[in-house]
Amino acid sequence: MSSKKQYASFIKFCIVGAGNTIVDFIVFFILTHVHVPYLAAQACSYTAGMVNSYIFNRFWTFQVRKKPSFYEAFRFVVINLIVYGFTSLLLFLFHQQWGWPLLYAKIIATLAGIAVNFIGSRLWVFREHTE
Numbered sequence: 001m002s003s004k005k006q007y008a009s010f011i012k013f014c015i016v017g018a019g020n021t022i023v024d025f026i027v028f029f030i031l032t033h034v035h036v037p038y039l040a041a042q043a044c045s046y047t048a049g050m051v052n053s054y055i056f057n058r059f060w061t062f063q064v065r066k067k068p069s070f071y072e073a074f075r076f077v078v079i080n081l082i083v084y085g086f087t088s089l090l091l092f093l094f095h096q097q098w099g100w101p102l103l104y105a106k107i108i109a110t111l112a113g114i115a116v117n118f119i120g121s122r123l124w125v126f127r128e129h130t131e
Contacts, residue, residue: 012061013121016053017114024049028106038095038102042088050080053117062126072125079120087113 024045031041054076058064064072087109094105 009061009122010118013057013118016056016061017118019056020049020053021110021114023052024110025106032102039088039092042091043084046080046084046087050084053080057121058126062121064126075125076121079117079125082120083113083117086116 026045027048028038028041028045031044032038036044054073058068058072090109090112091105094100094108095102100108
């Protein structure tokens with residue numbers, strides 16, 4: 001893949017990521033506002049962002065043309081479970097253990113998760129595989 005094409009994919013990933021983050025934050029703060037425990041709210045909000053991510057990254061960012069496969073979906077779920085666990089751990093540490101305000105903890109955990117997610121998506125989930 002040319003560097004120009006990689007750059008375009010990265011920009012698209014960032015745009016999709018911004019949309020995922022908006023979905024994630026809206027769902028998260030609506031749920032915590034109605035007193036859903038923050039880790040349960042994190043699970044729901046992350047799932048909502050994950051569905052948005054799969055659709056837009058597959059078809060727009062990485063422009064995968066082949067038919068979706070079980071293995072691709074499996075890799076996507078695995079990467080997102082890893083990122084979910086990672087961001088949840090950071091959210092717990094920053095907010096519960098270190099007393100950071102929930103908004104700051106959520107922002108930092110989300111930024112760290114975006115980095116891990118892009119690397120996993122680009123190198124493992126949406127690259128061309130022979131299956």
